[in-house]
Every structure is written in C-alpha cells, then in structure tokens.
Amino acid sequence: MIVVKAGGNGNIDVAAVCGDVAELVDGGEPVVLVHGGSHETTRLSTELGHPPRFVTSTSGHTSRFTDRQTLEIFTMAVAGRVNKLLVERLQALGINALGLCGLDGRLLEGKRKSALRIREGDKVKVLRGEYSGIIERVNVGLLKTLLDGGYVPVVAPLAISYKSEGLNVDGDRVAAAIATALRADHVVILSNVPGLLRDMADESSLVTHVSVDEAEEYLHRYARGRMKRKVLGAVEALRDGVGQVIIADGRVQRPIRRALAGEGTVIAARR
Amino acid sequence: MIVVKAGGNGNIDVAAVCGDVAELVDGGEPVVLVHGGSHETTRLSTELGHPPRFVTSTSGHTSRFTDRQTLEIFTMAVAGRVNKLLVERLQALGINALGLCGLDGRLLEGKRKSALRIREGDKVKVLRGEYSGIIERVNVGLLKTLLDGGYVPVVAPLAISYKSEGLNVDGDRVAAAIATALRADHVVILSNVPGLLRDMADESSLVTHVSVDEAEEYLHRYARGRMKRKVLGAVEALRDGVGQVIIADGRVQRPIRRALAGEGTVIAARR
Numbered sequence: 144m145i146v147v148k149a150g151g152n153g154n155i156d157v158a159a160v161c162g163d164v165a166e167l168v169d170g171g172e173p174v175v176l177v178h179g180g181s182h183e184t185t186r187l188s189t190e191l192g193h194p195p196r197f198v199t200s201t202s203g204h205t206s207r208f209t210d211r212q213t214l215e216i217f218t219m220a221v222a223g224r225v226n227k228l229l230v231e232r233l234q235a236l237g238i239n240a241l242g243l244c245g246l247d248g249r250l251l252e253g254k255r256k257s258a259l260r261i262r263e264g265d266k267v268k269v270l271r272g273e274y275s276g277i278i279e280r281v282n283v284g285l286l287k288t289l290l291d292g293g294y295v296p297v298v299a300p301l302a303i304s305y306k307s308e309g310l311n312v313d314g315d316r317v318a319a320a321i322a323t324a325l326r327a328d329h330v331v332i333l334s335n336v337p338g339l340l341r342d343m344a345d346e347s348s349l350v351t352h353v354s355v356d357e358a359e360e361y362l363h364r365y366a367r368g369r370m371k372r373k374v375l376g377a378v379e380a381l382r383d384g385v386g387q388v389i390i391a392d393g394r395v396q397r398p399i400r401r402a403l404a405g406e407g408t409v410i411a412a413r414r
Numbered sequence: 415m416i417v418v419k420a421g422g423n424g425n426i427d428v429a430a431v432c433g434d435v436a437e438l439v440d441g442g443e444p445v446v447l448v449h450g451g452s453h454e455t456t457r458l459s460t461e462l463g464h465p466p467r468f469v470t471s472t473s474g475h476t477s478r479f480t481d482r483q484t485l486e487i488f489t490m491a492v493a494g495r496v497n498k499l500l501v502e503r504l505q506a507l508g509i510n511a512l513g514l515c516g517l518d519g520r521l522l523e524g525k526r527k528s529a530l531r532i533r534e535g536d537k538v539k540v541l542r543g544e545y546s547g548i549i550e551r552v553n554v555g556l557l558k559t560l561l562d563g564g565y566v567p568v569v570a571p572l573a574i575s576y577k578s579e580g581l582n583v584d585g586d587r588v589a590a591a592i593a594t595a596l597r598a599d600h601v602v603i604l605s606n607v608p609g610l611l612r613d614m615a616d617e618s619s620l621v622t623h624v625s626v627d628e629a630e631e632y633l634h635r636y637a638r639g640r641m642k643r644k645v646l647g648a649v650e651a652l653r654d655g656v657g658q659v660i661i662a663d664g665r666v667q668r669p670i671r672r673a674l675a676g677e678g679t680v681i682a683a684r685r
Contacts, residue, residue, distance in 0.1 A: 234578040
C-alpha cells in the first residue's frame with residue numbers, strides 16, 4: 144500500500160505522477176493519491192476578484208486566510224478542477240480513479256480552527272471566520288471499500304468539521320493521516336525540492352536516509368516553511384505505524400519510482 | 415429506491431430539497447440525489463471572462479456550447495461548488511452524503527458528441543471542439559456499493575467518454591439513466607414549473623396523471639425547451655423498468671414529499 148501526495152504549487156509534473164501511479168496500480172500495488180491545489184486556488188481567487196490573503200501566525204507559520212468565500216473558491220479549485228483533471232488523466236491511462244474530498248462520506252474529519260492569531264508587523268491580531276482545521280479521524284472503511292472494489296481514490300485536501308463545515312486542510316497532513324489509518328508501507332511526498340535540505344538555498348545539501356528520531360531533530364534545526372509541515376506529517380505517520388516516508392522531487396520524470404528507489408529524503412521508522 | 419433530480423436553474427430551494435432527502439433516508443428509503451449546475455456555470459463562466467455561448471441545433475434544441483475551457487469551468491461549478499455544497503448541507507442534517515461525478519469510477523459513461531450542427535439565422539454551421547454527450551452506461555456496481563455502505567450518492571452531471579474525456583451531460587437524463595440502472599421505484603424531477611404544462615404560459619394547465627404512452631404524445635404536442643428533455647428522459651426510464659416519474663415544482667416547501675404525494679405530473683409505466 145502506497146500513499147502518494149503530489150501537487151499544490153504548480154511545479155509538479157502531473158503526467159509523470161499519473162504515469163507512475165498507473166504503473167504501480169497495474170503491478171498490483173494499491174495506491175491512494177492525495178493532491179494539493181494551493182497554486183490553482185490562488186489563481187482562481189485572483190481571477191474572481193477575491194485575491195488570497197496569506198497571514199503569519201504568532202508561531203511563525205504562514206497560511207492562507209480561508210474565509211467562507213475562500214473556502215468555496217478552494218473547493219471549486221481543488222475538489223472541482225484539480226481532482227477531476229487527475230481522475231480524467233488516470234482514467235485515460237486505464238486506471239479506475241475515483242475522486243473524493245474529505246466532506247464525502249466524512250472521509251476526513253477534524254476540528255475547525257475558526258480564529259487565527261496572527262502577527263502583522265509588531266502587532267498581534269485575531270482573525271475570525273477561518274475555515275481550516277486539523278484532521279483527527281479518517282473514514283478507513285470507505286477507503287477500504289473503494290480499494291477492495293478496484294478503485295484508486297484521488298483525495299482533495301478538504302475535511303469536514305464536527306459541525307459539518309468544509310475545512311481547508313494541508314495536503315501533506317492528509318497523506319500522513321490516510322497512510323496512518325491504512326497502515327501504509329510507503330508514503331511518497333512529492334515536492335518542488337529534492338527532499339529535506341540542510342540549507343534551503345542549496346539543493347546539494349539533501350538529507351538522504353534518516354530515522355524518525357533524527358527527522359525530529361532536523362525538523363527543529365533545518366526545516367522551514369512548508370517543509371516543516373511535511374516533516375511533521377512524516378514523523379506523526381511513522382510514530383503511528385507507517386513504514387517509510389519519502390520526501391522527494393516531483394519535478395522530474397518518473398518521480399514516484401525514483402522516490403521508491405531511494406532518491407530523496409527517506410525517513411524510516413527504524414534505520 | 416428513489417432518484418431525485420434537483421437544481422440547475424438556481425430557482426430550486428436547496429434547503430427544502432435536502433430536508434426532504436434527509437427525512438426519506440432517515441425513514442429507511444435509499445435515495446440518489448442528482449443535481450444540475452447550469453445557473454452556477456453561467457455565473458462562473460461570466461466571472462472568469464469566458465461567457466457562455468448558447469446555440470440552437472438544427473433540430474431546434476438549445477444548449478450550452480461546451481468547449482474545453484467551458485468543460486473545465488462546468489466541472490468546477492458542478493463537481494466542485496454545487497456538489498460539495500449539497501454534500502456539506504446533507505452532512506449537517508446527519509446524512510452520510512458522498513459526492514461524485516460521472517468521471518469518478520466511470521460512474522456515467524457515454525459517447526462524446528464532438529461537433530454540433532447549429533442554426534444561426536438562415537445559416538447552418540458546424541461547431542467543433544464540443545465536450546458533451548449522451549450516457550450509455552452506468553456503473554451500477556459502484557452505486558450499489560455506496561448505497562449498501564449507507565452512503566447517499568450525490569451526482570454531478572458529468573460523464574466520461576469512451577476515450578476518457580469529461581463530458582457535459584444533461585442532469586435530467588442522468589437521473590433517468592441512474593433510475594433505470596437501479597430499477598428505481600420513483601424518479602422525482604424538480605423543476606421551476608409545477609410540472610408538464612399544456613400551455614407554458616399558464617401554470618394552471620398542469621397535466622396531472624398520465625401513462626407513458628400519453629406522455630409520449632404530450633412530448634410531441636406540448637413539451638418545449640428543457641421540459642422536452644425531462645419528458646424524454648422520463649419516457650425512456652419508464653420503458654426500461656422504472657415505476658413512476660414525477661415532474662414537480664422545486665420552488666415550494668417539502669418539494670419531494672409533495673411530488674411523491676402526487677403533486678405535479680405523475681407519469682406511470684401503467685395507469
């Protein structure tokens with residue numbers, strides 16, 4: 144069982160990702176494909192006259208402020224456009240893909256974070272009306288039913304709150320949560336860098352094989368920005384029973400194959 | 415088993431439809447909800463600077479010209495926005511809704527119509543690059559798996575071509591095709607008129623109970639515009655084993671309950 148996370152920033156080679164997914168599935172390997180949609184959401188928001196607002200939390204974490212209107216645009220972009228284009232492409236490769244988001248059958252359930260404490264210059268503000276959250280429950284039964292039926296689930300990063308509101312959730316954390324729930328052997332997280340870097344500006348500073356303990360140390364010492372969430376998701380998944388998380392380059396040909404062959408940062412539960 | 419078709423023109427009371435669906439499902443009745451999205455697609459297309467183009471075929475049928483860009487906007491509007499808003503609302507009512515479009519698991523498969531013969535004034539033109547089609551196959555296994563699992567399928571009117579291209583398909587025909595495939599007892603088609611009218615301008619000219627043979631006659635004598643497709647879909651479904659099709663008013667409170675109680679045009683396989 145392999146969970147793949149691809150896309151979000153527009154730099155991922157979708158054709159290459161789908162080609163690899165098709166080959167794995169044809170070879171008998173069950174795959175769940177999780178995607179992002181940040182780039183598409185920014186573009187659609189701007190086109191619709193509701194440009195994105197990125198805010199920095201008091202803990203230094205940068206994210207999109209997701210008010211209700213942004214949530215609905217995000218839903219169109221990720222559950223409408225990105226999700227169905229991936230399904231269409233996989234279907235054209237003979238793979239019986241089926242697209243879902245976390246609202247569908249309460250696939251991904253979590254707690255809504257309705258207010259953000261943000262920093263603007265020297266000031267701390269509270270922004271209300273946020274629709275994002277952290278996944279706490281995965282409907283494993285639904286995923287298993289689909290996988291048993293021969294479908295390849297393609298999952299858009301929306302969750303549902305306990306009050307049944309749509310939530311914008313991080314795609315890397317979606318992959319980690321699904322992999323944990325399914326006790327996946329491998330999670331491949333494709334990114335627009337070769338993996339975890341000691342120095343963000345230097346692609347040759349790639350961290351190759353590390354244990355989960357070492358990954359936690361790297362998390363605090365080296366990981367920045369979005370990479371922080373990728374490593375955090377990886378560490379959580381590995382602590383909860385996933386065999387191996389590989390953070391790898393999504394901009395290359397055969398990105399999943401290369402990742403599984405060890406190109407990128409391989410984080411293992413045990414070394 | 416009841417198949418409900420609601421929405422498309424923006425006049426349907428979504429809260430009322432979802433309330434009735436929830437009550438039926440809570441009462442143990444399996445329901446499939448099919449929706450439209452024409453109104454939303456027109457709005458989004460216009461906002462994105464690609465306004466809709468409606469064309470009249472040589473046979474007098476008016477439809478949206480769906481080029482590739484329109485298909486992608488249509489997908490965002492119907493499979494992204496309308497579908498997920500319905501799922502969110504049903505989930506808030508405690509119903510385990512799961513949204514799909516016809517691309518997902520090849521739920522609705524059909525033949526692409528890639529060129530349209532249209533009439534413009536006195537001229538006949540051929541428009542190429544069309545992405546629409548007619549459904550020829552329904553993945554009944556997938557619907558049954560979901561229904562057996564306790565999910566309420568919410569279906570957006572996109573199909574997949576035999577070459578795995580997304581297709582814009584008519585929501586009323588989707589409802590008819592799904593009802594036929596599932597041998598549904600009832601199909602409720604909610605519209606922005608009280609049912610089939612002898613005189614489009616006069617809502618009191620409602621046709622109440624008719625047989626399928628009479629419906630075919632009405633089809634040729636009275637049905638105009640979109641109503642033509644609704645009756646055509648109804649006739650096809652009834653000829654293929656569906657018990658009863660009710661074309662009813664979607665603008666009222668408790669629209670599905672009223673339809674099932676006989677308010678609207680009830681077309682029965684036998685009188």
